[in-house]
Amino acid sequence: MNASKVPDIIVGRLPLYLRTLKKMKSENREITSSQELGGLLGISSAQIRKDLSQFGEFGKQGTGYNIAYLIEQLQRILNVDKVWEVVIVGAGDLGHAIANYNDFINHGFQISFVYDNDPNRIGSQVGQFVVRDVQSMIEDVQAQGIRVAMLAVPGAVAQQVTDQLIEAGIRAILCYAPTSLSVPEKVRVQYIDPVLHLQHMTHYIP
Amino acid sequence: MNASKVPDIIVGRLPLYLRTLKKMKSENREITSSQELGGLLGISSAQIRKDLSQFGEFGKQGTGYNIAYLIEQLQRILNVDKVWEVVIVGAGDLGHAIANYNDFINHGFQISFVYDNDPNRIGSQVGQFVVRDVQSMIEDVQAQGIRVAMLAVPGAVAQQVTDQLIEAGIRAILCYAPTSLSVPEKVRVQYIDPVLHLQHMTHYIP
Numbered sequence: 574m575n576a577s578k579v580p581d582i583i584v585g586r587l588p589l590y591l592r593t594l595k596k597m598k599s600e601n602r603e604i605t606s607s608q609e610l611g612g613l614l615g616i617s618s619a620q621i622r623k624d625l626s627q628f629g630e631f632g633k634q635g636t637g638y639n640i641a642y643l644i645e646q647l648q649r650i651l652n653v654d655k656v657w658e659v660v661i662v663g664a665g666d667l668g669h670a671i672a673n674y675n676d677f678i679n680h681g682f683q684i685s686f687v688y689d690n691d692p693n694r695i696g697s698q699v700g701q702f703v704v705r706d707v708q709s710m711i712e713d714v715q716a717q718g719i720r721v722a723m724l725a726v727p728g729a730v731a732q733q734v735t736d737q738l739i740e741a742g743i744r745a746i747l748c749y750a751p752t753s754l755s756v757p758e759k760v761r762v763q764y765i766d767p768v769l770h771l772q773h774m775t776h777y778i779p
Numbered sequence: 780m781n782a783s784k785v786p787d788i789i790v791g792r793l794p795l796y797l798r799t800l801k802k803m804k805s806e807n808r809e810i811t812s813s814q815e816l817g818g819l820l821g822i823s824s825a826q827i828r829k830d831l832s833q834f835g836e837f838g839k840q841g842t843g844y845n846i847a848y849l850i851e852q853l854q855r856i857l858n859v860d861k862v863w864e865v866v867i868v869g870a871g872d873l874g875h876a877i878a879n880y881n882d883f884i885n886h887g888f889q890i891s892f893v894y895d896n897d898p899n900r901i902g903s904q905v906g907q908f909v910v911r912d913v914q915s916m917i918e919d920v921q922a923q924g925i926r927v928a929m930l931a932v933p934g935a936v937a938q939q940v941t942d943q944l945i946e947a948g949i950r951a952i953l954c955y956a957p958t959s960l961s962v963p964e965k966v967r968v969q970y971i972d973p974v975l976h977l978q979h980m981t982h983y984i985p
């Protein structure tokens with residue numbers, strides 16, 4: 574199966590399905606349906622069946638989906654049936670918040686290093702991490718074969734740090750800086766920008 | 780025009796278009812095309828034309844879009860042709876980071892209050908704000924007629940705070956807590972969850 578043939582918008586919904594299924598499993602549920610998933614997520618059941626059918630046959634008409642099996646399949650499709658090492662660049666308020674977010678490990682990720690370029694921050698403790706000098710970032714990332722980074726630096730230096738991360742081998746960047754990054758095609762970028770979410774909602778407020 | 784008839788997925792793309800157009804305007808650009816916008820955003824030009832056509836006629840075949848006019852129209856559609864007051868609940872690392880994010884005001888939002896329930900945080904300074912006791916939240920929100928909130932509290936108390944916010948009149952909640960909120964239909968919720976973005980990207984990493 575060629576993953577790149579599936580529309581990106583569908584791939585983007587799979588983590589939502591996975592999160593919801595894992596919550597069901599934690600409640601000792603065994604079976605669910607596209608109707609139930611759709612109701613919980615505000616997506617039509619037809620859309621959910623269509624999305625999943627892009628990747629194979631995961632349920633039978635009338636019997637629903639086996640939750641544990643579907644979790645396993647989605648984790649495989651999303652490549653989170655293993656644990657990815659992640660670096661955080663930027664040890665300000667946001668870097669602290671991300672480093673202390675304790676839910677990564679249950680979803681396929683673990684923070685390996687936190688970096689900053691500020692001498693006052695280098696060597697300080699952030700959660701369970703000691704902030705490292707960004708000077709050692711390229712070498713660390715290469716040595717560990719790390720592919721995933723979270724960027725919590727000011728917008729003005731985001732592109733420069735991105736170029737270094739890509740040189741070091743990073744292939745996925747989650748960018749918290751309010752800017753657009755220019756990256757080669759082999760690198761994925763996603764943005765976390767509160768303004769986009771807020772504006773999406775105010776459309777609906779009378 | 781009945782806003783609720785336009786698919787939510789389309790509404791969700793409008794802030795992206797708006798952000799890109801504003802960047803062009805800041806570079807003194809006057810005209811753009813669906814091709815250019817699409818190239819910058821990784822969306823097909825046909826999709827962009829189709830999205831915009833849901834709300835009216837904003838460009839003419841062959842002459843492209845007037846950037847200033849399209850910005851004005853998108854701001855009107857998204858209801859950000861005015862400034863919304865916003866409260867932040869939770870003055871930990873994440874609350875600090877959000878309160879110090881200085882790009883809200885250029886996009887239709889201004890922080891009015893920051894709340895916490897921790898006596899050690901109440902009265903402390905966060906950016907330009909003094910952290911207020913969450914006990915005064917309902918009264919403040921009602922008195923000012925605030926409709927938008929950002930939730931940066933631990934998952935365990937997120938639902939309780941949400942119920943209070945809704946009681947006070949909040950109609951849009953941007954939730955940073957890794958949890959799902961139960962809200963009445965009149966209230967919009969969006970989630971910022973780094974795990975969803977990371978899993979979306981790892982699908983593509985070989």
